[in-house]
Amino acid sequence: MVWAMRDAFEKEPEEAWEKEYHVMAAAQWVLWNSQAFFESAFCPGIICGANDTVLAFGNLYKGSEDPFCLERWHFWKDGFDEVVGKDEYGKECKDLASRAHSLMDAIEKSLSF
Numbered sequence: 001m002v003w004a005m006r007d008a009f010e011k012e013p014e015e016a017w018e019k020e021y022h023v024m025a026a027a028q029w030v031l032w033n034s035q036a037f038f039e040s041a042f043c044p045g046i047i048c049g050a051n052d053t054v055l056a057f058g059n060l061y062k063g064s065e066d067p068f069c070l071e072r073w074h075f076w077k078d079g080f081d082e083v084v085g086k087d088e089y090g091k092e093c094k095d096l097a098s099r100a101h102s103l104m105d106a107i108e109k110s111l112s113f
Contacts (some may be wrong), residue, residue, distance in 0.1 A: 001029045001037060010078035014044055020093045023083050026076070027096035038073065038107045077104040 015021045030037060080101035081105035084094050 001033070002019050005076045009076055010019050016088075020089055022081070023089070024096050027080065029101035030080075030100040031096070034100075034103050034107055038104070038111075073104070073108070077101055077108075080104070 004022065004026040007013075008019070008022040013022065079099040083089050083097040084101065089097070
């Protein structure tokens with residue numbers, strides 16, 4: 001899950017075509033397991049076997065040093081939103097990114113703190 005999000009939004013792809021595939025892979029993680037994904041942003045201890053290598057940041061993320069936090073969640077969610085507005089991505093990628101962004105937003109808004 002973290003690797004997919006990091007590859008999609010926190011690292012520059014080696015080849016231009018890679019970005020689209022990384023975004024679609026990350027979107028699938030959100031669409032399939034978004035509730036647990038969001039809980040991870042607040043309860044990092046629930047990630048079994050997580051270590052610094054698994055949770056490490058890519059060089060494009062300049063936020064909190066906490067590997068799972070709302071700030072990083074927003075960074076990823078904003079990444080999906082940016083994909084939707086760019087012409088360089090195909091229809092399928094934009095559709096998945098839009099659905100992932102909407103679901104991330106709905107989950108976030110449905111919780112009360």
